[in-house]
Amino acid sequence: MTRTEAGAGSPALPEQDVVARVRAVVAAALELEIDPATLALDEPLFEGGTGADSIASLEIVYGLEREFGIEVTDDELRVELFDSIGALCAYVIAKQR
Numbered sequence: 001m002t003r004t005e006a007g008a009g010s011p012a013l014p015e016q017d018v019v020a021r022v023r024a025v026v027a028a029a030l031e032l033e034i035d036p037a038t039l040a041l042d043e044p045l046f047e048g049g050t051g052a053d054s055i056a057s058l059e060i061v062y063g064l065e066r067e068f069g070i071e072v073t074d075d076e077l078r079v080e081l082f083d084s085i086g087a088l089c090a091y092v093i094a095k096q097r
Contacts, residue, residue: 012096025063041086
């Protein structure tokens with residue numbers, strides 16, 4: 001069940017659940033045929049990491065919005081957001097508070 005399905009009033013997810021779900025979103029958006037759990041938190045999304053490009057970053061944002069019931073505003077779309085999977089996790093955790 002995604003957070004959207006659970007309802008907007010749902011409590012914040014535990015950090016380990018956020019990490020697992022962010023990894024799954026990234027793996028799906030990048031069409032990686034690996035176990036998402038194998039993606040390291042410090043895995044760079046660009047520059048030789050997972051192979052993300054600008055189109056993939058939009059798919060990741062869309063996936064995060066759907067998975068967690070959050071909205072990523074234009075002002076929040078910064079390069080730093082896509083530094084690593086850990087950066088995405090930190091962003092989602094902050095948005096849930």
